[in-house]
Amino acid sequence: MSSTLLISATLALALLFVGSDAQLSATFYNSTCPNVTSIVSDVVQQAQESDVRITASLLRLHFHDCFVNGCDGSILLVNSSTIVTEQDALPNINSVRGFDVVDNIKTAVEDSCPGVVSCADILAIAAEISVNLSGGPTWDVLLGRRDSTIANFSGANSDLPAPFDNLTIITLKFSAKGLDTTDLVALSGGHTFGRAQCRNFIGRLYNFSGTGSPDPTLNTTYLATLQQICPENGNLSTLTNLDPITPDTFDNDYYSNLQNEEGLFQSDQELFSTTGASTISIVDSFSSNQTTFFENFASSMINMGNISPLTGTDGEIRSDCKLVNAGLLFTDMK
Ligand code: HEM
Ligand SMILES: *[C@@H]1O[C@H](CO)[C@@H](O)[C@H](O)[C@H]1NC(C)=O
Ligand SMILES: *[C@@H]1O[C@H](CO)[C@@H](O)[C@H](O)[C@H]1NC(C)=O
Ligand SMILES: *[C@@H]1O[C@H](CO)[C@@H](O)[C@H](O)[C@H]1NC(C)=O
Ligand SMILES: *[C@@H]1O[C@H](CO)[C@@H](O)[C@H](O)[C@H]1NC(C)=O
Ligand SMILES: *[C@@H]1O[C@H](CO)[C@@H](O)[C@H](O)[C@H]1NC(C)=O
Numbered sequence: 001m002s003s004t005l006l007i008s009a010t011l012a013l014a015l016l017f018v019g020s021d022a023q024l025s026a027t028f029y030n031s032t033c034p035n036v037t038s039i040v041s042d043v044v045q046q047a048q049e050s051d052v053r054i055t056a057s058l059l060r061l062h063f064h065d066c067f068v069n070g071c072d073g074s075i076l077l078v079n080s081s082t083i084v085t086e087q088d089a090l091p092n093i094n095s096v097r098g099f100d101v102v103d104n105i106k107t108a109v110e111d112s113c114p115g116v117v118s119c120a121d122i123l124a125i126a127a128e129i130s131v132n133l134s135g136g137p138t139w140d141v142l143l144g145r146r147d148s149t150i151a152n153f154s155g156a157n158s159d160l161p162a163p164f165d166n167l168t169i170i171t172l173k174f175s176a177k178g179l180d181t182t183d184l185v186a187l188s189g190g191h192t193f194g195r196a197q198c199r200n201f202i203g204r205l206y207n208f209s210g211t212g213s214p215d216p217t218l219n220t221t222y223l224a225t226l227q228q229i230c231p232e233n234g235n236l237s238t239l240t241n242l243d244p245i246t247p248d249t250f251d252n253d254y255y256s257n258l259q260n261e262e263g264l265f266q267s268d269q270e271l272f273s274t275t276g277a278s279t280i281s282i283v284d285s286f287s288s289n290q291t292t293f294f295e296n297f298a299s300s301m302i303n304m305g306n307i308s309p310l311t312g313t314d315g316e317i318r319s320d321c322k323l324v325n326a327g328l329l330f331t332d333m334k
């Protein structure tokens with residue numbers, strides 16, 4: 001009885017002092033883990049030597065973390081007695097990768113600064129370093145996120161965008177996270193590197209939306225190439241480059257690809273090919289000036305990184321990114 005009262009009072013006080021306006025900060029670990037960025041950088045660079053794709057995969061992990069209950073490390077949790085993993089949700093299964101590298105980063109960070117740096121922040125730092133190591137912009141990563149004690153499998157299915165979503169749906173899914181049209185166009189530029197499976201665009205190659213013909217907004221030369229890579233009734237897991245021009249470089253080619261009708265997904269090409277869309281002029285401006293793209297990408301990454309973080313005393317600092325910390329769970333107290 002009195003312990004319930006005490007817990008309620010403590011919770012109320014905690015909410016009063018660290019409530020929802022807690023802010024992330026670029027200097028959050030200055031005194032507690034000053035070297036965290038170079039530790040993450042070392043591990044990512046090491047991984048990149050044997051796997052050039054890893055930087056793309058790590059950027060995507062941060063995105064898929066942030067869009068489900070905010071940037072809280074929830075995507076890293078595997079099945080356990082209290083967790084149904086987000087990794088099994090449709091946008092993630094057999095697709096998201098890089099978890100071993102995240103574990104290696106966590107181990108290296110714990111060696112230097114035990115119990116201090118959240119897994120959610122590790123994803124945010126790794127995303128910035130990955131973009132930089134691939135030739136893209138740098139930005140001051142805001143830090144101070146804490147890790148969730150829950151995952152949201154159904155949220156991962158409903159809130160992450162699909163490659164067959166049209167521009168209306170994609171725009172809605174971004175605005176539901178507080179991201180506007182410029183954020184959408186800038187962040188879609190993440191498709192300037194990395195790989196994708198045939199299953200995610202084969203619907204455009206042979207019989208688009210039941211029309212009996214390929215997607216008319218697909219460049220016929222590029223179409224022929226993609227049909228070779230992904231034959232009808234072929235292996236839907238076969239990988240191809242998201243950016244056919246510079247597959248492993250973070251640059252603004254993504255936008256000239258869209259102008260050439262060489263966007264890989266429907267969700268990519270609609271940014272440029274939807275009649276009258278406000279995204280077209282943004283594509284044009286990012287295509288004509290890489291600096292403009294880089295500046296916008298950096299600020300949109302900060303916007304995405306600010307989606308509903310847990311801060312203050314909310315959540316926890318996981319000791320293993322895959323598992324919630326052991327100890328009394330709220331449900332055990334009832
Ligand atoms: C706009 C809506 C988006 C949709 C519909 C979408 C969808 C996809 C799909 C289907 C794949 C390929 C997965 C596979 O075949 O296994 C992919 C890959 C990728 N996405 Fe997105 N994505 C979107 C936005 C973003 C954003 C905002 C970022 C980051 C800022 C991003 C970064 C990436 C990267 C880097 C890859 C390659 C990953 C790798 O090679 O491991 N995407 N995306
Ligand atoms: C934190 O460290 C960075 C990099 O060393 C430095 O630029 C910044 O002034 C420091 N901030 C604080 C508040 O100590
Ligand atoms: C920080 O990390 C870098 C790279 O791992 C290392 O060279 C340096 O000695 C470290 N500095 C401190 C203060 O630990
Ligand atoms: C995780 O648990 C869910 C629900 O019990 C189950 O459907 C799924 O197959 C499990 N995934 C893995 C990788 O074990
Ligand atoms: C990556 O970041 C470092 C440090 O900010 C910078 O010196 C370097 O030029 C960046 N790399 C690229 C390709 O921009
Ligand atoms: C899971 O995500 C959905 C969709 O955003 C949301 O409505 C729901 O509240 C989330 N569930 C939990 C437990 O956070």
Ligand SMILES: *[C@@H]1O[C@H](CO)[C@@H](O)[C@H](O)[C@H]1NC(C)=O
Nearest residue numbers: 164165166167168169170274
């Ligand atoms: C976009 O997709 C939704 C859901 O499939 C559909 O209801 C809507 O009509 C589509 N909008 C356009 C402009 O195609």
Ligand SMILES: *[C@@H]1O[C@H](CO)[C@@H](O)[C@H](O)[C@H]1NC(C)=O
Nearest residue numbers: 206207208209210211212213
């Ligand atoms: C295309 O798909 C539609 C329905 O999805 C089907 O009715 C039609 O027969 C298909 N056309 C061809 C040429 O395969």
Ligand SMILES: *[C@@H]1O[C@H](CO)[C@@H](O)[C@H](O)[C@H]1NC(C)=O
Nearest residue numbers: 197234235236237238239240
């Ligand atoms: C399909 O392609 C994937 C990726 O290249 C490969 O791992 C898998 O073994 C292939 N499956 C078959 C049945 O060939």
Ligand SMILES: *[C@@H]1O[C@H](CO)[C@@H](O)[C@H](O)[C@H]1NC(C)=O
Nearest residue numbers: 219220221222259260261262
């Ligand atoms: C198709 O791609 C080729 C080669 O990139 C390009 O020259 C051509 O202009 C593109 N066609 C369209 C309609 O964009």
Ligand SMILES: *[C@@H]1O[C@H](CO)[C@@H](O)[C@H](O)[C@H]1NC(C)=O
Nearest residue numbers: 288289290291292293295296
């Ligand atoms: C490209 O954009 C940057 C930043 O917006 C601007 O400073 C620069 O003048 C532009 N370059 C050209 C060639 O227009």
